[in-house]
Amino acid sequence: MKVFGHPMSTCTRKVLTALAEKGEKPDFVVVDIMKGEGKTPEHLGRQPFGRVPAIDDDGFQLFESRAILRYIDETRGGGTKLHGEGAKGRAVVEQWVSVETSEFTPQAMKIIYEKFFHPMMGKPTDEAVVAAARTALEKVCATMETQLGKTEYIAGNTFTIADIGFMPYIEYLFAAGQGDLFEKFPKTLAWWKRISERSSWKTATGKG
Ligand SMILES: N[C@@H](CCC(=O)N[C@@H](CS)C(=O)NCC(=O)O)C(=O)O
Structure with a gap:
């Protein structure tokens, strides 16, 4: 491919x-x-x-x-199955893909632009935008925290495309110095540590 x-x-x-x-x-x-x-x-x-x-x-x-x-x-038949089992399992994966797409990522990207890309390009950071996006993102993280109190991965007990969807944005939030966002959410933080240790992620980010 x-x-x-x-x-x-x-x-x-x-x-x-x-x-x-x-x-x-x-x-x-x-x-x-x-x-x-x-x-x-x-x-x-x-x-x-x-x-x-x-x-x-x-x-x-x-x-x-x-x-x-x-x-x-x-x-691709080999390797990890990246979906949930049955109609319910797949629907839960799609639900979390949607949460990532419409709730998490738009807020995360506002912060990443202001705190990572703008400084890199010599542009000023709008702290009001960052503060509002952090507040919105905390609400999403609270929902993720509840879920991750019940299951090992975001959409169940196996690693799926729903987990993958969140990964690059969380990586950039840390790179933008915003990792403290997750301090209030220990299960979410533990999930991030677990999934970012996967060799697939290390390969994708050039650390493998
Ligand atoms: N919805 C698209 C978004 C793709 C996207 O925004 N890609 C960015 C890089 S992460 C890009 O190409 N930016 C350059 C541009 O928009 O000109 C997808 O999921 O593939």
């Missing part, structure tokens, strides 16, 4: 984690989004919004990281 992505990109890292869980080494093609390579006609042909990642699996092209995760899980 060809993966068109960037090693620092959150969404690319999800795809690389899923492939590593399946024991598959991708043919990785760097699209340097920092240098505008996402907006070339060639890449726009693969990803019409000019973003990464996109894949090409023997001629089958797909973009949107969460769709790619499902595709990898269904088409």
